[in-house]
Amino acid sequence: DQLKKLEHVTDLMEEFGKIENVRIGNPTDVKEKLKKMALGGEHKLLVISDFDFTLSRFQNEKGERLSTTHGVFDDNVMRLNPALGQKFVDLREKYYPIEFSPNLTVEEKIPHMEKWWGSSHQLIVNEKFSKSTIEDFVRQSRIVFKDGAEELIQSLDAHSVPLVIFSAGIGNIIEIFLQQKLGAIPRNTHFISNMILFDENEQARAFSEPLIHTFCKNSSVIQKETSFFHEISGRTNVILLGDSMGDIHMDVGVEKNGPTLKIGFYNGDLSDQKALDHYVEVYDIVLVHDPTMNIAQKVIDMIN
Ligand code: TMP
Numbered sequence: 431d432q433l434k435k436l437e438h439v440t441d442l443m444e445e446f447g448k449i450e451n452v453r454i455g456n457p458t459d460v461k462e463k464l465k466k467m468a469l470g471g472e473h474k475l476l477v478i479s480d481f482d483f484t485l486s487r488f489q490n491e492k493g494e495r496l497s498t499t500h501g502v503f504d505d506n507v508m509r510l511n512p513a514l515g516q517k518f519v520d521l522r523e524k525y526y527p528i529e530f531s532p533n534l535t536v537e538e539k540i541p542h543m544e545k546w547w548g549s550s551h552q553l554i555v556n557e558k559f560s561k562s563t564i565e566d567f568v569r570q571s572r573i574v575f576k577d578g579a580e581e582l583i584q585s586l587d588a589h590s591v592p593l594v595i596f597s598a599g600i601g602n603i604i605e606i607f608l609q610q611k612l613g614a615i616p617r618n619t620h621f622i623s624n625m626i627l628f629d630e631n632e633q634a635r636a637f638s639e640p641l642i643h644t645f646c647k648n649s650s651v652i653q654k655e656t657s658f659f660h661e662i663s664g665r666t667n668v669i670l671l672g673d674s675m676g677d678i679h680m681d682v683g684v685e686k687n688g689p690t691l692k693i694g695f696y697n698g699d700l701s702d703q704k705a706l707d708h709y710v711e712v713y714d715i716v717l718v719h720d721p722t723m724n725i726a727q728k729v730i731d732m733i734n
Contacts, residue, residue, distance in 0.1 A: 499599030649683030
């Protein structure tokens with residue numbers, strides 16, 4: 431049985447080697463991790479995933495950019511109240527280039543990210559958006575699952591493998607999106623994200639603390655006392671899914687001594703070799719412009 435599992439690892443590595451948009455910087459290392467994970471099986475497995483442009487698609491078939499969870503407000507508010515919508519767009523145009531600037535360090539970026547998230551959340555709270563309005567916004571949004579994302583979430587649930595969706599976006603929007611697409615939130619799925627807190631009239635009144643932005647997705651924002659972290663304490667093997675440099679430390683809050691296999695979606699410019707090289711350096715497996723969850727699903731199927 432164990433031998434068979436190790437054979438599967440060899441087959442999988444061979445298969446990945448033949449897929450054009452799969453980049454693996456250190457195949458020996460990846461193979462070692464996969465072996466440990468295959469032998470550990472589903473009871474040792476935990477999946478930690480980003481949401482925006484990781485579980486959700488970056489662009490549609492026409493190459494048009496799709497929406498992040500925050501983007502749900504930009505689009506819908508623009509339609510209903512252009513002056514306010516423009517404020518969200520202005521924030522994004524100001525801060526997005528800072529988030530991805532190759533010329534600034536993370537330390538230099540952080541105060542700008544705090545300002546972006548703070549201003550954006552303030553606009554949402556000032557407007558007192560109601561829960562039902564937000565549900566409508568999500569229904570009309572351009573958030574689209576990657577191909578196979580629904581099946582991936584459901585297959586993890588079927589095997590009782592916990593899935594932590596760790597997002598610097600807005601957790602309620604993800605919950606509503608999953609509810610609308612899957613009919614319910616699977617029992618295995620947990621959120622670490624910014625949550626809109628509603629008042630007794632179901633109107634937005636504040637955001638949860640601590641604020642989670644792109645560059646603090648690590649143990650500093652995880653409340654370890656919650657029972658969920660006891661539930662996952664025996665799970666030493668982690669598959670981490672992300673799309674940005676801010677996602678690579680999402681496993682830091684988990685107390686474990688097993689491997690983390692980092693799978694990164696590269697949505698950037700294909701001609702930017704330096705950026706792509708950087709992804710290959712920090713992620714074990716890099717998927718270039720991949721609109722599917724196929725590779726992650728293959729790894730999970732191999733383990734389960
Ligand atoms: P994430 O991929 O780590 O969940 O990051 C969320 C993305 O949301 C990040 O790239 C910045 C973006 N964002 C917006 O598009 N609009 C906003 O108002 C804010 C605060 C963030």
